[in-house]
Amino acid sequence: MNIIIxxxxxxxxVEELAIDSxxxxxxxxxxxxxxxxxxxxxxxxxxxxxxxxxxxVTVVAPDLEGVDDVLFTAAAKGAxxxxxxxxxxxxxxxxxxxxxxxxxxxxxxxxxxxxxxQANNDLDGSLGPLMAGCLEMPYVGxxxxxxxGDGKSKIRKEYPGGLIAEMDVSLPAVLGIQAAEQPPRYVAxxxxxxMMKTSTIEERTAPDLDMAGGPTISRMxxxxxxxxxxxxxxxxxxxxxxxxxxxxxxxxx
Amino acid sequence: MTTNGAVExxxxxxxxxxxxxxxxxxxxxxxxxxxxxxxxxxxxxxxxSRMIAHLRADRFDKVLSNDTVWMCVSCxxxxxVCPSQxxxxxxxxxxxKEELILAGNVPAELQSALENSQRYGNPLGESPRxxxxxxxxxxxxxxxLGKVRKEVDVLWFVGDYSSYHPRVQQVSKALARVLNxxxxxxxxxxxxxxxxxxxQRLAGERGLFEMLAEKNGLxxxxxxxxxxxxxxxxxxxxxxxxxxxxxxxxxxRHYTEYLAERIDQLKPLLKKEVKAKVAYHDPCYLxxxxxxxxxxxxxxxxxxxxxxxxxAHNYKNSLCxxxxxxxxxxxxxxxxxxxxxxxxxxxxxxxxxxxxxxAVACPYESPRFEDAAKTVPGAGQIIVRDIAxxxxxxxxx
Amino acid sequence: MNQxxxxxxxxxxxxxxxxSYVMLAGGRELAKGFGGxxxxxxxxNKAQGLAANPSPTSGKYLAADKVxxxxxxxxxxxxxxxxxxxxxxxxxxxxxxxxIFGSTSIGTDLASTLSIKLNLPMVSxxxxxxxxxxxxxxxxxxxxxxxxxxxxxxxxxxxxxxxYKTEQGQNSRAPALTQVEISSVEPVRVTxxxxxxxxxxxxxIAKEKVLVSVGRGxxxxxxxxxxEELAKALGGVVSGSRPVIDQxxxxxxxxxxxxxxxxxxxxxxxxxxxxxxxxxxGITTSDTIIAINTDPAxxxxxxxxxxxxxxxxxxxxxxxxxxxxxxxx
Numbered sequence: 003m004n005i006i007i008x009x010x011x012x013x014x015x016v017e018e019l020a021i022d023s024x025x026x027x028x029x030x031x032x033x034x035x036x037x038x039x040x041x042x043x044x045x046x047x048x049x050x051x052x053x054x055x056x057x058x059v060t061v062v063a064p065d066l067e068g069v070d071d072v073l074f075t076a077a078a079k080g081a082x083x084x085x086x087x088x089x090x091x092x093x094x095x096x097x098x099x100x101x102x103x104x105x106x107x108x109x110x111x112x113x114x115x116x117x118x119x120q121a122n123n124d125l126d127g128s129l130g131p132l133m134a135g136c137l138e139m140p141y142v143g144x145x146x147x148x149x150x151g152d153g154k155s156k157i158r159k160e161y162p163g164g165l166i167a168e169m170d171v172s173l174p175a176v177l178g179i180q181a182a183e184q185p186p187r188y189v190a191x192x193x194x195x196x197m198m199k200t201s202t203i204e205e206r207t208a209p210d211l212d213m214a215g216g217p218t219i220s221r222m223x224x225x226x227x228x229x230x231x232x233x234x235x236x237x238x239x240x241x242x243x244x245x246x247x248x249x250x251x252x253x254x255x
Numbered sequence: 256m257t258t259n260g261a262v263e264x265x266x267x268x269x270x271x272x273x274x275x276x277x278x279x280x281x282x283x284x285x286x287x288x289x290x291x292x293x294x295x296x297x298x299x300x301x302x303x304s305r306m307i308a309h310l311r312a313d314r315f316d317k318v319l320s321n322d323t324v325w326m327c328v329s330c331x332x333x334x335x336v337c338p339s340q341x342x343x344x345x346x347x348x349x350x351x352k353e354e355l356i357l358a359g360n361v362p363a364e365l366q367s368a369l370e371n372s373q374r375y376g377n378p379l380g381e382s383p384r385x386x387x388x389x390x391x392x393x394x395x396x397x398x399x400l401g402k403v404r405k406e407v408d409v410l411w412f413v414g415d416y417s418s419y420h421p422r423v424q425q426v427s428k429a430l431a432r433v434l435n436x437x438x439x440x441x442x443x444x445x446x447x448x449x450x451x452x453x454x455q456r457l458a459g460e461r462g463l464f465e466m467l468a469e470k471n472g473l474x475x476x477x478x479x480x481x482x483x484x485x486x487x488x489x490x491x492x493x494x495x496x497x498x499x500x501x502x503x504x505x506x507x508r509h510y511t512e513y514l515a516e517r518i519d520q521l522k523p524l525l526k527k528e529v530k531a532k533v534a535y536h537d538p539c540y541l542x543x544x545x546x547x548x549x550x551x552x553x554x555x556x557x558x559x560x561x562x563x564x565x566x567a568h569n570y571k572n573s574l575c576x577x578x579x580x581x582x583x584x585x586x587x588x589x590x591x592x593x594x595x596x597x598x599x600x601x602x603x604x605x606x607x608x609x610x611x612x613x614a615v616a617c618p619y620e621s622p623r624f625e626d627a628a629k630t631v632p633g634a635g636q637i638i639v640r641d642i643a644x645x646x647x648x649x650x651x652x
Numbered sequence: 653m654n655q656x657x658x659x660x661x662x663x664x665x666x667x668x669x670x671x672s673y674v675m676l677a678g679g680r681e682l683a684k685g686f687g688g689x690x691x692x693x694x695x696x697n698k699a700q701g702l703a704a705n706p707s708p709t710s711g712k713y714l715a716a717d718k719v720x721x722x723x724x725x726x727x728x729x730x731x732x733x734x735x736x737x738x739x740x741x742x743x744x745x746x747x748x749x750x751x752i753f754g755s756t757s758i759g760t761d762l763a764s765t766l767s768i769k770l771n772l773p774m775v776s777x778x779x780x781x782x783x784x785x786x787x788x789x790x791x792x793x794x795x796x797x798x799x800x801x802x803x804x805x806x807x808x809x810x811x812x813x814x815x816y817k818t819e820q821g822q823n824s825r826a827p828a829l830t831q832v833e834i835s836s837v838e839p840v841r842v843t844x845x846x847x848x849x850x851x852x853x854x855x856x857i858a859k860e861k862v863l864v865s866v867g868r869g870x871x872x873x874x875x876x877x878x879x880e881e882l883a884k885a886l887g888g889v890v891s892g893s894r895p896v897i898d899q900x901x902x903x904x905x906x907x908x909x910x911x912x913x914x915x916x917x918x919x920x921x922x923x924x925x926x927x928x929x930x931x932x933x934g935i936t937t938s939d940t941i942i943a944i945n946t947d948p949a950x951x952x953x954x955x956x957x958x959x960x961x962x963x964x965x966x967x968x969x970x971x972x973x974x975x976x977x978x979x980x981x
Contacts, residue, residue, distance in 0.1 A: 015793050016375065017382050028796065032384070036374065100768070120760070122792050127764030127776050127810070135768025140733045140841035144757040144911075156845065161664060161757050163913050164850025164904035169731060172841040178760075180911070181898060188366040190356050191373060192462030215767055217775035217787070221799040225790075231943060231952075231959030241962050242971040245942070246978050248958060252940055254862055254886060254919055255978055363899060364872060421946070421963070587872025629969070 003057035003150065006107055007048045007081070008117035010099070010129055011035040011066045015122065019224070026219045028123075030092065037072045040118025046182035047148055048116050049080045055150050058082050060110060062103060064091040070203060071194070077201045078193040084201060089208035095216035096124060100132035102208035108137065112174055114155065119143045119178035126216035134176035142171055143178030277346050282339040283307045289333035289343055294575060294600075295326040298592050303333050303343050306351065324351050325362055325588055328597065329457040329580025331543040335571055345457065348580070352459030368584035369460055372467065376449035377415040378584060387445030389417075389424040393431050398442035406479035409434075409441040412471075412494065412507075414487035415450050416583075416618040422625065423618045429647035430486055430510060436524055436650055437517060441484075447474040451490035453497065453540075458581030465501060468493070472503035483507040486643065488540035488617045489579070495545070509541055511616055511642060515550035518557055525649040528560035531638075533645075534610035535563065536601065536624075537573035538617035551616050554642055558649045566604040574601045578619030598627035602634050612638045614645060653747040653805070655688030659716065660739065660751065662758045663694075663702050664730065665847070668714070670914065671754040673821030674813045676715045678781050679752050680820070682802070683717075685783040686749045692716035692827065693742065693751075695735055697728035704826050712822035719829040726837050732761035733842040738834050740769055747806055755810040756910075763810050773803035780815030788815070794929040794951050813933050854905045855889050862888025863917045863938075865908060866896055867931075869924015869945065869964055873901040878968045879923060885975040891915065893931045909934040923964045927952025 014034040022029035048059045060083040061076040063069050073084040117130040134141030147158035159167045160180055234244050249255040290302035300323045309318050333343045368378035376383050390397035416423045434441055452467035483505050485491050494507040541547045548570050555561055568574045577597035602624055605613045613624055621639050628634040657679040662669040679690045692714045694703055703719040726734040753759030755777055767774040777789040785802045864883040879890045892902040908915055909931040920938035927950055943956035944964045953959045
């Protein structure tokens with residue numbers, strides 16, 4: 003059983019975001035790139051499947067700042083193979099990434115491809131379903147549970163309001179993970195450092211990045227709040243008193 | 256994980272390596288003093304003495320199979336009382352937690368704090384670029400060494416909570432004012448400062464501690480200064496006792512040591528009376544772990560109007576606020592097991608001693624004791640102040 | 653090839669999803685500029701009623717100029733593979749100016765794959781359009797907006813709610829329905845095994861008048877009891893945002909937001925919730941949102957009527973006390 007996990011690095015929203023001088027892209031000077039949270043869940047789900055079924059897990063990520071740490075951390079959690087794809091990924095889109103990765107992923111002959119269901123910087127769809135298109139595999143997203151059988155997988159797909167659909171998906175397939183069956187495990191820094199000494203990251207080069215299929219952005223900007231809340235100030239006593247008055251005004255008290 | 260002779264041996268070896276006098280583990284008398292004095296010992300399936308018994312009986316896997324060791328707040332009470340002088344806190348407890356982390360048994364809150372420390376250099380998950388924001392507006396301006404690039408006398412290692420937590424930022428501002436009033440030539444690292452790493456170390460993340468220490472070591476190496484002072488006893492403990500083992504050696508003092516030395520310069524500036532009964536809480540890492548008891552009291556007594564009262568548990572017997580060893584990040588976990596907080600116990604003691612002000616000297620304490628004061632009956636009037644804040648108040652700020 | 657705007661209607665277990673109306677409203681805006689009509693694309697099995705009958709909740713119909721209905725047993729419940737194949741056939745044949753999908757569990761299973769398969773451009777996370785063919789999308793947790801011209805010849809679009817009101821996509825008359833041929837959806841690689849209901853025996857937050865909602869700021873499960881006390885005093889219940897539910901501190905039935913429920917209370921008191929789009933989506937229909945958050949830049953202050961930067965832990969118990977007093981006194 004061959005499981006491939008695709009990982010994207012995305013802007014860290016803890017840092018303040020700024021638009022660069024061109025007016026239509028993010029300013030990369032202070033941008034911190036971190037692993038897409040949903041891809042972290044995909045890694046966790048992949049490792050869980052490995053622990054249950056004895057699969058070989060390969061993690062594939064684009065060459066961006068911080069990627070080595072992401073890959074070695076995945077190795078410390080149990081990933082077997084690490085692949086870094088070299089190319090100019092800084093200004094690219096998901097269509098380009100899907101095309102660049104799919105040639106390499108095809109070679110690896112996966113039974114299952116896992117990736118996060120979405121990423122915070124998606125403007126042209128998401129990597130998972132795009133990959134499924136390139137690989138001509140079925141795709142199901144918003145997954146919160148995966149079990150593997152013979153040539154198929156049984157998945158749990160999330161709908162709004164807590165409703166879940168159980169579906170059978172024939173393999174090979176691409177699954178978009180919303181949440182792994184348990185939160186991504188912690189891995190000690192010492193273990194990651196150990197991986198840096200004992201594991202290797204295989205490097206592959208992507209063919210030229212073809213961004214066709216994505217939109218052209220003419221302007222990026224930070225929204226001004228159309229309105230802003232009327233702010234209540236004061237010490238807790240004062241704020242509580244004002245809130246009770248509001249509750250009364252609204253007829254709740 | 257099965258424990259056989261080989262694993263036991265390597266666990267011993269690791270404790271030996273990690274702490275000086277680790278070999279003393281073999282001298283345990285099984286007297287149970289440690290388990291008795293441990294504030295949460297009654298909730299641990301394996302308090303320290305029982306942990307050692309299991310280790311010797313080749314049953315350490317039992318200890319690793321449950322999570323009650325996370326009740327340990329690394330307060331050093333056990334270490335201070337052990338007749339065989341076994342380094343229980345930094346050796347046994349920290350190493351056991353390390354084994355649990357390696358096995359993936361980490362409470363969720365603690366996991367976030369550790370991941371944040373790795374990614375942002377602080378357990379709160381705040382942007383490192385904002386680490387010196389607390390200092391804006393102070394005059395004369397607080398020097399950020401990366402901008403100022405001059406030699407200073409004193410490098411003030413501010414610390415995580417002192418930099419980011421809104422309550423503790425007040426303490427940092429107060430100390431800045433005091434240092435300015437004394438004309439001390441000081442600077443801070445600001446965004447180049449990373450967490451000292453000591454609480455992470457004691458929570459079982461040795462690798463993370465070393466990574467953070469290395470970063471701080473590089474930052475220290477860039478600038479010229481004569482000594483380090485810090486508001487945080489945990490940072491003090493790390494820089495004084497642990498960093499030298501990583502070839503990072505600088506003279507370091509807690510700010511109360513530094514100011515106590517300058518008490519004659521300080522006294523004339525303390526013009527405004529602070530009329531109150533004050534109980535001083537000995538922080539675990541200043542008192543028990545590093546033997547500093549008198550200097551904070553000397554400073555408090557120099558403030559006109561203060562009447563110092565002592566709580567029942569003081570000096571070496573001080574009661575931990577519950578923040579150490581990862582305790583700051585295990586609050587929910589520990590509450591589920593204990594339904595009592597150590598900080599509440601302490602606030603009750605302050606009340607019983609007749610204190611109006613509970614004076615502290617560690618950044619974990621002001622928020623913890625203020626929260627506790629809200630829930631302990633009758634403690635609504637108790638005011639919690641760091642010594643730096645009382646000094647600033649006495650200076651007329 | 654036409655200038656029509658196709659809207660892929662989302663329905664689940666016999667009910668049209670709210671997002672469908674938002675998409676129709678967006679589609680109408682685009683149709684003004686391109687000059688075509690708005691076609692609601694409905695896939696199902698004996699599901700004509702969803703377009704022909706009024707919605708049981710609103711009594712309204714889909715605000716489309718026509719309905720293109722594709723009927724097949726494999727389409728009775730949504731599954732990505734069969735739906736994708738049917739739509740591929742339709743889009744390749746008709747070549748409309750744009751096809752709008754929901755940025756949802758249903759829509760996102762379809763749009764990107766079709767973009768590759770049909771070699772058509774796409775743009776996602778759109779919240780609104782202008783009549784001159786521009787889109788506005790939001791990314792990075794709602795902190796960044798992106799604008800551009802809708803690509804051609806056929807743009808595949810996924811939409812998020814927030815830019816239009818449900819009413820703008822509703823009509824008081826049923827649109828004309830045309831059944832459209834499907835040649836084949838075989839092989840079907842994804843099949844439905846069954847549904848699992850959300851945990852029941854609990855409250856329906858969508859029906860509550862007062863919600864005290866907690867986010868990451870509540871810090872741990874133990875503190876939720878504080879919110880419960882306040883909710884009880886106000887005659888409401890506790891709800892939460894995704895991180896709280898993911899940690900298991902509240903059951904999924906209490907989740908508010910994109911993957912949870914949309915709520916319509918008189919008062920939505922948000923404690924320690926930042927207000928990221930996935931959550932905001934679920935609360936815009938509240939009468940009054942009151943936000944408590946120590947971060948002045950939290951997006952929730954942009955949709956709340958009242959706010960305070962006070963620490964929720966400093967406020968909550970005093971507030972509960974005062975609420976109780978005002979009732980007793």
